[in-house]
Amino acid sequence: MNQNHDIKILLEKFVLNQCTADEIEQVVSYFRTNKMTADFPTVEEIKSLIGEMPKMETFVAEGIFANIMNQSEEKEIISIAPKKSNWRRYAAIAASVVVLLSIGISYQKGFFTNEQQTVIDKNSNQITLQLENGEIQVISENTTSTVKDENGNVIGNHNRDKIVYDNETPIENLVYNTIKIPYGKRFQLQLSDGTIVHLNAGTTLKYPVKFLASQNRQVFLEGEAYFDVAKDKKHPFVINADELNVRVLGTHFNVSNYPEDDQTDVVLVEGSVGMYGANEIFDATKNTILKPGFKGSFDRKNKSIDTKAVSTDYYTSWIRGGLSFRNMAFKNICKKLERKYNVKIVNQNNKFETEVFNASFEDEPLTKILSYFNDIHSFDYYQKDNYIIIK
Structure with missing residues (x-):
């Protein structure tokens, strides 16, 4: 080659x-x-x-x-x-x-590939739902519709910014859907067991259309989500976040697992959760157990878990459209801004790329956020469409 x-x-x-x-x-x-x-x-x-x-x-x-x-x-x-x-x-x-x-071109002249394929841009403004057979459906926040499986059977209902799955669906095998939330948007799911999931921008969640009585309730997360898990003592709820599992019975908590971050954070609002390696078997006597008001951080490099008391509001404000930065480097703040406002930020000023900031904002326009940083570090930036260049 x-x-x-x-x-x-x-x-x-x-x-x-x-x-x-x-x-x-x-x-x-x-x-x-x-x-x-x-x-x-x-x-x-x-x-x-x-x-x-x-x-x-x-x-x-x-x-x-x-x-x-x-x-x-x-x-x-x-x-x-x-x-x-x-x-x-x-x-x-x-x-x-x-x-x-x-835009999903069918490549000619053998450039990249000779096969025709449709590519949905990860930075597009479309929420997409992928069925078990690979079929992709676009979810519009301005409409209502039924959610059907590959055979045309109704498995849930979509109402604007939320999908509710039906627990009475006659499914006997484990069938997954995968939802992808683009930059600039948030979405909600009600899973078949009644669990409510708030999904942040730039998040992908893979989950069963219907949880089976013979198995634990398990979902797979990349990005950030707030879970209000329906109680079921017989069937623990497990979130797989790459190399970390989070196990609960019924509780309220936030999981942040974006691929560019150095760690996966779990913030517990109510109840109790266990944190352990994805390849481990849960053991309540050995694994990290979080209490309400604590954050557990899984370091992806050394595979360790640290815990500390936090104000949970800082880590869940995104559900209401807010933004919070706690001991966060500017390069990571840029990624958060990109996700929330669906922009592309190119920072050509590396003087404060690794500088750490603490700040909280309500649902503010991007210009106000940039003005805050400009007041601290005077820098030049210009914007056209959804591109922002920091000099």
Whole structure:
């Protein structure tokens, strides 16, 4: 497999957010050092695949490419070669590739793949529900509808910003649905057992359409959710958050498990929960048991769990549209802002990227949040559409 073929595959994986850390570094390295070769598609060739595409503005291209460069695991901003013409060309190619993948093009000329596929952009404004057979349905917050399985059977009801699943559905096997919440939105689910789940922006939850009497109630979370778990002593409720399991019988708590964070946080409002490794068997005498008003943090690197008393309101204010930062680095705050306001932030000022902040806001416009940080650290930023560049 030649280098160009490899980088084409990596570019597709990168834009779909499927790259490992090593693969991201390969993409960054390619843009930094590799010269364009004859068989790599030109900007014109890429644009020709989608017909009359609006002209890509330099601002947008620079924002996308700068974001790619900032994905490197190195904390400092990567320097760019002084050849300005190459920089423009690389930026335009990166931007064009993003456009291609975000609207689901059937690739021609063998670029990336020869198979036609529909790609839903993770930064789009659509809430999507994936059925067991892979079928994807778009959930509109302005309508009501019935939720059906692949055979057309009604399994729940959708009413604007909430889906309620039916416990009387005659399902005998474990069948999963997966809901994805885009940046800028929140959503609610009522699972078949009566458990209420509030889902934050940028969150994916996989869950059974109906919990079976012969098994524990288990769901799989990436992102952030607040759970109000229906009590059932015979069937513990287990949230799998990658390498961490959270086990409850009936309680109120928040789980934050975004992939870019160094730890998974569980904040208990009411009841009791146990925290333990995903490959472990729950043992109440050995595992970490949280009490109300405490936060348990699972360190993904060393696999340890620390607990401390907290004000739970800080960690659940997002349900009401608020924002809270507690001992949070600015780079992580930027990710929170991206999710809440559905924007792309490119921070080119690394002087305070790792500086820690404490702040709380109600449901405020983004300009007010940026003004707060601008008062502390005077910086220049400009915005166009949903791109924000911090100088």
